[in-house]
Amino acid sequence: MFNIAILGFGTVGQGTYEVLTQNASIIEKRVGDRINIKYILDLRDFPDHPYGDRVVHDYSVILNDPEIDLVAEMMGGSHPAYDFSKAALMEGKHVVTSNKEVVANFGVELLQIARENGVCYLFEASVGGGIPIIRPMINDLAQNRIISVSGILNGTTNYILTQMSEFGADFSETLKDAQAKGYAEANPAADIEGTDAARKIAILASLAYGKMIPVSMVHTEGITKITTADIEAAKSLGCAIKLIGHTCEIDGRIFIAVTPRLVSERDPLHGVCGVFNGISVDTDMLGRAMFYGRGAGKLPTASAVVADIIDAAMNGESATAPCSITSADAECVYPFEEYVCEVVYRFTDGSLKKVTEREADAFTGEGVGAVSRLRML
Numbered sequence: 001m002f003n004i005a006i007l008g009f010g011t012v013g014q015g016t017y018e019v020l021t022q023n024a025s026i027i028e029k030r031v032g033d034r035i036n037i038k039y040i041l042d043l044r045d046f047p048d049h050p051y052g053d054r055v056v057h058d059y060s061v062i063l064n065d066p067e068i069d070l071v072a073e074m075m076g077g078s079h080p081a082y083d084f085s086k087a088a089l090m091e092g093k094h095v096v097t098s099n100k101e102v103v104a105n106f107g108v109e110l111l112q113i114a115r116e117n118g119v120c121y122l123f124e125a126s127v128g129g130g131i132p133i134i135r136p137m138i139n140d141l142a143q144n145r146i147i148s149v150s151g152i153l154n155g156t157t158n159y160i161l162t163q164m165s166e167f168g169a170d171f172s173e174t175l176k177d178a179q180a181k182g183y184a185e186a187n188p189a190a191d192i193e194g195t196d197a198a199r200k201i202a203i204l205a206s207l208a209y210g211k212m213i214p215v216s217m218v219h220t221e222g223i224t225k226i227t228t229a230d231i232e233a234a235k236s237l238g239c240a241i242k243l244i245g246h247t248c249e250i251d252g253r254i255f256i257a258v259t260p261r262l263v264s265e266r267d268p269l270h271g272v273c274g275v276f277n278g279i280s281v282d283t284d285m286l287g288r289a290m291f292y293g294r295g296a297g298k299l300p301t302a303s304a305v306v307a308d309i310i311d312a313a314m315n316g317e318s319a320t321a322p323c324s325i326t327s328a329d330a331e332c333v334y335p336f337e338e339y340v341c342e343v344v345y346r347f348t349d350g351s352l353k354k355v356t357e358r359e360a361d362a363f364t365g366e367g368v369g370a371v372s373r374l375r376m377l
């Protein structure tokens with residue numbers, strides 16, 4: 001029996017319970033062992049839940065139980081999630097997580113501690129919800145040089161932009177809807193201001209280029225300034241506005257940013273709508289690979305968490321974890337101001353002008369009354 005503890009019994013934690021119990025026989029057949037949820041740690045009690053008697057509130061019960069093989073952290077936030085994860089790894093327990101905040105902020109250290117203690121630290125659910133992207137980046141694309149990664153990485157904002165575009169929906173109402181559906185972060189500012197996507201593109205950049213860029217160094221713009229008029233202007237150009245995380249190497253440095261972009265209808269990311277995420281990885285040998293699926297939500301995210309639990313149960317220390325990621329400093333990051341792309345200006349009279357970034361600088365200087373400035377992907 002492979003014993004696990006679930007930390008955080010909210011949307012993803014309860015989804016993980018559902019995947020493990022509903023598909024127990026499929027999972028047992030694959031693993032060759034039974035995965036048993038021995039404890040659930042949460043602030044609340046769940047007296048009516050079938051596993052309500054497994055709920056504990058004191059983490060030391062889990063940490064000090066030698067039968068616990070793995071801790072699945074789905075509490076969110078940096079603390080105590082980081083502290084609990086670190087303690088578990090130091091106790092020789094595997095850790096899997098959906099918490100991109102912890103992976104982006106402390107992943108380098110936690111991977112190192114995992115290696116030192118002969119266990120694994122896995123985070124498939126931290127990017128793209130249920131989409132397999134971390135494992136393919138580590139394993140299947142290992143023989144490729146990654147030219148660039150571009151992705152719609154946040155389900156909440158993609159859901160909002162899609163509802164605004166298709167139904168003229170109101171921003172705040174749609175955000176409430178996304179929260180009710182379990183897509184949004186505990187503090188949804190992280191979604192709409194782009195921080196969540198910044199954490200995710202930092203994680204993908206670490207897999208692509210071996211450097212974890214601090215989130216504070218990721219140029220980040222959210223969707224709060226996007227208006228229905230911008231969306232209609234985009235449509236008139238055959239584009240959709242998407243919040244895009246993008247990373248590539250330029251002159252030996254890593255360009256990394258999260259910005260709203262005009263995505264042409266010829267680009268497969270144009271059709272990625274609602275809570276779905278899409279990630280396009282350009283490589284030197286394979287060319288372009290696309291990853292698509294539900295980027296948030298209870299069962300899709302839990303599916304990725306359970307993939308990691310299975311990997312740890314089957315492969316232990318040699319489960320799929322990146323072998324060397326180091327922390328990046330400011331020197332590694334290509335300045336956002338030097339990045340060149342096409343820009344579309346929208347003016348008060350509704351007219352649009354597409355120019356190159358360099359032309360745009362001169363153009364803005366003329367003070368010709370542009371009301372918005374949107375970058376092309």
Ligand code: NDP
Pocket residue numbers: 007008009010011012013041042043044074075076077079080098099100101125126129182183184185186295296297298301
């Ligand atoms: P929820 O808020 O639904 O669940 C978190 C749970 O953890 C809550 O039950 C919360 O209790 C509990 N919790 C918080 N702090 C503690 C603590 N100190 N000790 C014990 N329990 C605690 O969040 P989600 O399930 O949506 O998200 C969990 C993580 O997964 C986050 O990192 C999120 O970013 C990530 N994620 C979420 C996705 C989604 O679609 N929801 C998708 C991909 C990743 P209480 O409610 O009482 O505070």
Ligand code: HSE
Pocket residue numbers: 126128129153154155156157183184185191196295296297
């Ligand atoms: N709040 C996140 C999103 C959850 O909307 O994409 C998935 O990471």
